[in-house]
Amino acid sequence: MAEVVEVSDVRRSYGDYEAVRGVTFSVARGELFALLGTNGAGKTSTLEVVEGLARPSGGRIRVLGHDPYAGRASVRPRIGVMLQQGGFPADLTVTETAAMWAGTLTAPRPVAEALELVDLTHRAGVTVKQLSGGEKRRLDLALAVLGRPEVLFLDEPTTGLDPESRRNTWALVRTLLDDGVTVLLTTHYLDEAEELADRLAIMHRGRLVRTGTVAEVVASQPATVSFALPPSVPRERLPELAGALVVDDGNRVEVHTDTMQATLTGLLLWARDHDVELRELSARPASLEQAFLAVASSPEERDVEVAA
């Protein structure tokens, strides 16, 4: 069984509110799977049940072949978790915090090594309450990797980090992936997902709306071809183009197309044959951001059905 994490039709409710509404995905060994979504999409709620912090209200979860909630004792020694918020006693130093955590693990790395991995060595003797938000985040990451986990769960690992620390965190995660560690992370940074994810899912209102590689998710969105017509050429003279025509104000024309090559060929041949100069011509494939925004701005479909 190559799937390290298997989540099928998982639901999680808080009272009357269903935060996770039937989520299915799996993560293969050595893969990084990213859960993207707006705030409140249900990413953390999903991650917490996969980590075994709570029992889902429906569905089935397997981590390394075990139920992470009921089989906590078998799963926990093999996973590392970085929660959305640290949870450190404010009056312990960085080293004392890491040493405490190491004392609870079956086969921990040396504390100094873990701090080194996240560049916190120079802050080892400082109490947690004196750390910046980014430093706390890195301490959290140090604890997550302290037990040499096979599977790593990272809930928004780079929120609050400065650009350099983000790069360092990404480099560390990549090193772990190279060592065969499986990673499930949530983020609302699209570049983070593009940078790290083998596969990703976009979550919206408790459901996974798109799942696949970055290329697959982006492929669900049309490419954009845009140009401006000279004033002498009215829009009506444009040929029939594959794709949906979106006309900007004035002479600017935008075409959203799933077949960029065909659209461009048609457009360019027409322009050559009619001797029309297309100004500001550009053709660009869809971006992850576009796919994300398309999902995030979609109306509340099917909510009525859930409430009924």
Add this chain to the structure above:
Amino acid sequence: MRALTTTGAPRRVRAIATAELRLLVRNRTAMFTALALPLITVAGLSAIGFGENGDLPLGALVVTMLAGFTLLYVVYYNLVSAYVARREDLVLKRLRVGELTDAEILAGTALPSVVVAVTQVVLTAVVAALALGLDMPANALLVVVAVVGGVVMFVLLAAASTAFTRNVEMAQVSTLPVLFLCMGSLIFSGVVVPADSVPDAVQDVFQFVPLTPVLDLLQLGLTGRTADGDTVGFGASFSAAAFPLIIMGLWIVNGIAALRRWFRWEPRT
């Protein structure tokens, strides 16, 4: 496999307890509560003649009162504050994503306070034996059971009390019902005033208060004196211990049930 997990548990509890001890030492209020408050209370009460007319000789009186106040302040009050502080700082939630079991988290957090409490009781007993004329206990086993059972009971009550304690400041208020009732049991269970002078109705009610079985067992174990004021020998002390032991057992069972039902591991959102 089971052997492996049991050898792992003491190490994990020790890791949490070490961190918790550091936090206790760095928290002046908690340190004062843990080290000074029971002693000051007992010394103050003795100075104003509290318990002079009671049934107990001075040595046993001091040990019993100190054990009572230690369980209330050091174990109960301190631990309500500690559990709530760790919950509100999301420490409990973080500990729960690791290899620790829930019981290990609660035990590790409680351990430093428990050690401080038991040490104080033992030291007080030693001092009482040397200076105040504490005789050899009538039944030492009951004394040990009283202290150990009392510790377990008040750790559980502390954990259960976090359910209605929203933050650390509120612990000062939310612990009052248990504290007041238990101080009542110090007064009405023959420690401070003679058992004969307490109305039966009051005694009937207070025998169910959590601290009462601890005090009954201590008196019985230290001096052979029963809750009714009779003095019994070693053999008979066991049968006299049955009722307080049952009450203690019920509180422990209820405490575990309350813990399972109401204990929250993270702040209310």
